[in-house]
Amino acid sequence: MKERIKKLLDDISSLKAANKEELEALRIKYLSKKGEISLLFNDFRNVANEQKREVGQLLNQLKDAAQERINELKAAVDSSSDKQETLDLTRTPDPIELGTRHPLSIVKNEIVDIFSRIGFSIAEGPEVEDDWHVFSALNFPPEHPARDMQDTFFITRDPDVLLRTHTSSVQSRVMLSQKPPIRVLCPGRVYRNEAISYRAHCFFHQIEGLYIDKNVSFADLRQALLYFAKEMFGEDTKIRLRPSYFPFTEPSAEMDISCDLCGGKGCAFCKGTGWVEILGCGMVDPNVLESCGIDSKVYTGYAFGLGVERITNLKFKVKDLRMFSENDVRFLDQFKSAY
Numbered sequence: 610m611k612e613r614i615k616k617l618l619d620d621i622s623s624l625k626a627a628n629k630e631e632l633e634a635l636r637i638k639y640l641s642k643k644g645e646i647s648l649l650f651n652d653f654r655n656v657a658n659e660q661k662r663e664v665g666q667l668l669n670q671l672k673d674a675a676q677e678r679i680n681e682l683k684a685a686v687d688s689s690s691d692k693q694e695t696l697d698l699t700r701t702p703d704p705i706e707l708g709t710r711h712p713l714s715i716v717k718n719e720i721v722d723i724f725s726r727i728g729f730s731i732a733e734g735p736e737v738e739d740d741w742h743v744f745s746a747l748n749f750p751p752e753h754p755a756r757d758m759q760d761t762f763f764i765t766r767d768p769d770v771l772l773r774t775h776t777s778s779v780q781s782r783v784m785l786s787q788k789p790p791i792r793v794l795c796p797g798r799v800y801r802n803e804a805i806s807y808r809a810h811c812f813f814h815q816i817e818g819l820y821i822d823k824n825v826s827f828a829d830l831r832q833a834l835l836y837f838a839k840e841m842f843g844e845d846t847k848i849r850l851r852p853s854y855f856p857f858t859e860p861s862a863e864m865d866i867s868c869d870l871c872g873g874k875g876c877a878f879c880k881g882t883g884w885v886e887i888l889g890c891g892m893v894d895p896n897v898l899e900s901c902g903i904d905s906k907v908y909t910g911y912a913f914g915l916g917v918e919r920i921t922n923l924k925f926k927v928k929d930l931r932m933f934s935e936n937d938v939r940f941l942d943q944f945k946s947a948y
C-alpha cells in the first residue's frame with residue numbers, strides 16, 4: 610500500500626492538462642468517489658493496525674497533493690483560455706455607436722447645398738469684427754439702435770471691437786475684396802445681447818446670401834427664394850413677400866412661407882394666419898455698394914439673410930431654441946436618421 614501511495618504521489622506531481630476536458634478527466638481519475646485515492650481510502654481498513662498511523666498520514670498527504678495539483682492546473686487552464694478569447698480575431702466586433710450631426714449643421718448643410726446648385730459659393734468672415742464692417746459699411750445711421758450696448762456685445766469701445774450681430778458683415782468684406790459678378794453664401798454664428806428664453810438666445814446662426822451683377826432685379830431675388838422654399842419645404846410651398854426695412858437694402862422685404870403644419874389653413878403654429886416668416890431680404894442699397902467700392906450705376910444686387918435656428922424649428926418642430934446649445938444627447942440622438 611505504501612508503495613502504491615508513493616507511486617501516486619510521484620504521478621501527481623507531474624500531471625498535465627491542456628484544456629478543461631483533460632483536467633476534468635484527471636479530477637475524475639484521482640479525486641472522484643470512485644477515483645484512485647478514494648479506493649485507497651476504502652482499502653485503509655485492511656491495513657495492519659501498527660501501520661495505520663503512518664499510512665493514514667501518507668494517504669492524507671496524497672489527497673492534499675492531488676487537490677493542490679488539480680487546483681494549479683485549473684488556474685493555468687483558465688488563464689490560457691482567457692488569453693485565447695481576447696486574441697480571437699474572427700470574433701464579430703461589438704457594434705460601434707455612430708454619432709450624429711447637430712441638427713443646426715444638418716439644416717445649414719442642406720441650405721448651402723440648395724443654393725450651391727444655383728451657383729452660390731461659400732464665404733466666411735470673423736466673428737469678432739469692427740464697427741465699420743458690421744454697421745457703417747452697411748448704411749447703419751450713427752444713432753441706429755442696433756449699435757447700442759443693449760443689442761451688441763462690445764469687446765472694446767473706441768476703437769469699437771464687437772461680436773458681429775449678423776453675417777451681413779461678410780457681405781462688406783466680400784464686396785471689398787472681389788469684383789462683380791459676386792454670388793456668395795455666408796453661413797456663420799452671430800451674437801446679440803438678448804435675454805435667453807425659449808425663443809431668443811445670445812448667439813444663433815445665420816446664412817446670408819449676396820448676388821451682385823449687372824441687371825440683377827427684385828424678380829431674380831424672388832425667383833431664387835421661391836426655388837429655395839420649394840427645395841427646402843416641398844414643391845407645394847408658397848411664398849409671400851411683405852415690405853420691410855433694413856438699412857442695407859432698399860427696397861426691403863420679409864419673406865413668409867405657407868405654414869408647413871396646416872398647409873396654409875391656419876393653426877396655432879402660424880397663429881391662424883397660414884404663413885410663417887423665415888427671412889429678410891432686399892436689393893442692396895446703392896450706398897452700401899459705393900462704400901464697398903462697387904459702382905452702383907453699373908451694378909445692382911440682392912441680399913437675403915435667414916436664421917438657421919428658425920428653419921430648423923420649422924423643419925424638425927423644435928419649440929425651444931435652448932435645446933440647440935444644451936448638448937443633451939437624448940435630444941441630439943433624435944436626428945440620427947435626418948442626414
Ligand code: PHE
Pocket residue numbers: 774775776777817855858889890891912913914915
Ligand atoms: N442681416 C439681417 C438680419 O440680421 C437679415 C438680412 C440680410 C436682411 C440681408 C436683408 C438682407 O436680420
